[in-house]
Amino acid sequence: KAGVTQTPRYLIKTRGQQVTLSCSPISGHRSVSWYQQTPGQGLQFLFEYFSETQRNKGNFPGRFSGRQFSNSRSEMNVSTLELGDSALYLCASMIAGGFNNEQFFGPGTRLTVL
Amino acid sequence: AQTVTQSQPEMSVQEAETVTLSCTYDTSESDYYLFWYKQPPSRQMILVIRQEAYKQQNATENRFSVNFQKAAKSFSLKISDSQLGDAAMYFCAIAGAGSYQLTFGKGTKLSVIP
Numbered sequence: 244k245a246g247v248t249q250t251p252r253y254l255i256k257t258r259g260q261q262v263t264l265s266c267s268p269i270s271g272h273r274s275v276s277w278y279q280q281t282p283g284q285g286l287q288f289l290f291e292y293f294s295e296t297q298r299n300k301g302n303f304p305g306r307f308s309g310r311q312f313s314n315s316r317s318e319m320n321v322s323t324l325e326l327g328d329s330a331l332y333l334c335a336s337m338i339a340g341g342f343n344n345e346q347f348f349g350p351g352t353r354l355t356v357l
Numbered sequence: 358a359q360t361v362t363q364s365q366p367e368m369s370v371q372e373a374e375t376v377t378l379s380c381t382y383d384t385s386e387s388d389y390y391l392f393w394y395k396q397p398p399s400r401q402m403i404l405v406i407r408q409e410a411y412k413q414q415n416a417t418e419n420r421f422s423v424n425f426q427k428a429a430k431s432f433s434l435k436i437s438d439s440q441l442g443d444a445a446m447y448f449c450a451i452a453g454a455g456s457y458q459l460t461f462g463k464g465t466k467l468s469v470i471p
Contacts, residue, residue: 274457276457276458276459278459285461285462285463285464286448286450286459286461287461288458288459288460291457291458293457298457299456299457299458301458331400333402335402342390342392342407342452342454342456342459343390343409343454345404345407346404346459347404348394348401348402348403349401350399350400350401351400351401353400
């Protein structure tokens with residue numbers, strides 16, 4: 244069974260631009276979560292989607308948004324990029340909600356904002 | 358709110374020896390899960406071990422075991438017979454039983470000396 248895939252793996256943008264990252268969960272998984280990883284703040288939860296509905300959102304500004312499609316694939320969008328948005332963005336999927344199930348992570352998208 | 362503290366930013370161990378990584382946490386949840394994740398240089402987060410808080414028995418997975426002290430809110434990871442492939446960042450994390458997000462510690466960088 245294929246793992247969680249994220250595209251693109253690397254991305255370079257400039258301040259003020261917007262970016263869209265994609266995550267394809269493991270087949271059959273309906274829950275997709277997004278995390279931001281930076282050297283200063285560590286790993287921080289962005290949001291979680293299940294059956295196309297956002298169930299939980301972390302403490303990030305409205306410039307960060309996401310969505311989930313009917314096939315469980317998810318995208319996250321960051322508008323008006325700032326230098327501080329440079330980070331590794333990790334996506335994770337689970338069969339359903341709740342951590343009685345294992346959460347599998349993708350390889351991440353490395354975003355650099357210049 | 359939940360917090361996770363890893364007080365050892367870096368640790369090293371000789372190959373074949375045993376090392377223990379420390380983690381303390383705080384939560385208002387009565388039911389929760391605790392995790393140790395490994396992140397090698399490839400950046401792929403890998404679940405090492407999971408502990409359900411309602412279980413008194415400490416979880417074990419091959420060379421990896423935990424010492425879960427619920428009253429002390431402590432959750433340490435012991436790696437026995439350390440191997441070169443164990444070198445990585447190790448993150449302790451917590452999730453409430455009904456939640457959809459992980460809260461991570463800042464991580465411990467483990468080096469394995471041949």
